[in-house]
Amino acid sequence: MHRNFIKSILSIIILFVISAKAQEDELLMKAILLEENLAFIKSADIYGELYKDTNKKEYLFKEISNRFYTQDKVAESLKKLKKFNLSHPKNLIGKRLLISIYLQEKSYDDARIVGSKLIESSDRDEDLELVASSCLYSGKYKRGVELLSKLYKKNNNEQVLLRIVAVMTQYMNKNIDAIKLLETHRIMNNASIEVYKMLIDLYIKEKNIDKILNIYKVLYKKEQKDEYKRRVIEIYVYKREFKNMIKFLEEYKGNNDILYDLYKKEKEFKKAINLANKFYKETKNPKWLAELAILTYENAENKNSKKVLNKVISLFDKSISLGVDDSIYLNYYGYTLINRDIDIDRGIKMIKNALKQQPKNSYYLDSIAWGYFKKSECQKAYKIMKQVVEKEGLKESEIKKHWEKIQQCTKSTLISLTNN
Secondary structure, three states, rough: HHHHHHHHHHHHHHHHHHHHHHHHHHHHHHHHHHHHOOOOHHHHOOOOOOOOOOOOHHHHHHHHHHHHHOOOOOOHHHHHHHHHHHOOOOOHHHHHHHHHHHOOOOOHHHHHHHHHHHHHOOOHHHHHHHHHHHHOOOOOOHHOOOOHHHHHHHHHHHHHHHHHHHHHHHHHOHHHHHHHHHHHHHHHOOHHHHHHHHHHHHHHHOOOOHHHHHHHHHHHHHOOOOHHHHHHHHHHHHHHHHHHHHHHHHOOOOOOHHHHHHHHHHOHHHHHHHHHHHHHHOOEEEEHHHHHHHHHHHHOOOOOOOOHHHHHHHHHHHHOOOOOOOOOHHHHHHHHHHHOOHHHHHHHHHHHHHHHHHHHHHHHHHHHHHHHHOOOOOOHHHHHHHHHHHOOOOOOOOHHHHHHHHHHHHHHHHHHHOOO
């Protein structure tokens, strides 16, 4: 009789356990389905029931996670989780959830205190980042950077580095240290454009134009974008480093128009001649014949050489016959004819045509005054040259030379007239 009673009790217990398990499974399936259909609040309510019935931590974590997403019953979740953590001080998941809720509720100091306990037991990447966040939000920047630096050393994650740099520059006034970190990273790794742009921003703050230039050169070499090449050119112009700019453009083709102007500016006439010939072959634009005439003359060691002058005249004549009438070329050709005593009258005529386009151009007026001087028409030359000097002064050596010669000529003419 006693044995039969015990068997009956055991059967009842087994049936109860099986029934309870079936009920638990049914509620669990329901909670999962609700979760899949984004009904997080209802799902959280069921997980709450399951935790109450079973005391299984998994259900508590699921309930709190769902409430975390929906901001539902946050105070209640926080109370439950704090109680759980007191009872289970070694459970890391509970600590992570608690830190997340504290951060969400802007209880940053509480998050940091729990975080310090979490990383005593774990150095997982996500834990270091979570605790670093709690330190940064609570204003403990040095500690936050220490934890992020530890994480960066572990995984070399660029986004972590950028976060470190942002904190160092915005809150710790450590621009130079931040630059060192970024420079080391870009040298040792295939850094993203974001790293380079952050370096540029920092070098701008430090007013280090040479470093900015270097970064843009590296960026252009890396990506061949016109934007970066344009920045390099702009900086070279700002620094007036035209020789270095020439080297850069010669290395990276595609800006022959700028390179041509630089060759002329830096008096690298042979290189300019090669480019001008190339341009003429490609375009057949007679302007390039006029450019070649100027370059041939400027490149000549002996500017009185008949061979040189004949070539210059031939190139200018051909360009003009093909329709070139730009005042710049007319003045240059006209002045050459005058200054070299080749054909003064023709030179004056050309400069007059140039002055029709730009009647107040001081350089054209200087040229025609010199033409009248060469013809010994000193009064006419003096009248024009006086306008040039009044406007431009005597800073330019050629204007000064012409003015002195024309003044002497005028005085000599007046003396001669007086004596007669």
